[in-house]
Amino acid sequence: MLLTAFIGYSGIVYFLGTETAKPIEFSQEIQKGKRLWNAHNCVACHQLYGLGGFMGPDLTNTISAKGEAYARAFILGGTLRMPNFHFSETEVQALIAFLSSVDSTGTSPPTTFKATWFGTIPSYTKEKNSDPSE
Numbered sequence: 001m002l003l004t005a006f007i008g009y010s011g012i013v014y015f016l017g018t019e020t021a022k023p024i025e026f027s028q029e030i031q032k033g034k035r036l037w038n039a040h041n042c043v044a045c046h047q048l049y050g051l052g053g054f055m056g057p058d059l060t061n062t063i064s065a066k067g068e069a070y071a072r073a074f075i076l077g078g079t080l081r082m083p084n085f086h087f088s089e090t091e092v093q094a095l096i097a098f099l100s101s102v103d104s105t106g107t108s109p110p111t112t113f114k115a116t117w118f119g120t121i122p123s124y125t126k127e128k129n130s131d132p133s134e
């Protein structure tokens, strides 16, 4: 019995393979934005997905919540408390692309999920600060 199950399962694994889902690919622009993000240590003052410094706001969902133009204004000019990094137009665009890609992959503050009785999480639609358990 156990042997049959083993052979059967081995067969399934052998024929179906073990590939994982296609990895997310990041465009050159997004990668450039991420490098700028790291090089200028934005995370010292800002959080992504709730992690990072707390001088400035969490930027995970800034793009969808407040728009590109809003984020661009801060990144281009700085403020009294945020430094002006004197970025070029393409650098600002790359940072916006990076923040948009972050925005499409998570929410902040982290959402609390309610599991079903069999351990999965019911379908989840991304809305700013939404709590699907409500």
Ligand code: HEC
Binding pocket: 036, 037, 040, 041, 042, 043, 044, 045, 046, 055, 056, 057, 058, 059, 062, 066, 070, 071, 072, 074, 075, 079, 080, 081, 082, 083, 085, 095
């Ligand atoms: C020295 C701390 C500091 C650093 C470093 C910093 N910021 Fe900021 N940032 C702030 C503060 C503080 C604010 C809030 C505006 C204010 O109070 O002046 C802000 C606001 C913003 C906003 C607007 C967010 C919102 O929801 O209002 C964006 C976008 C932003 N920063 C992007 C960046 C990026 C990109 C970098 C890295 C290139 C960066 N910041 C580096 C302190 C910082």
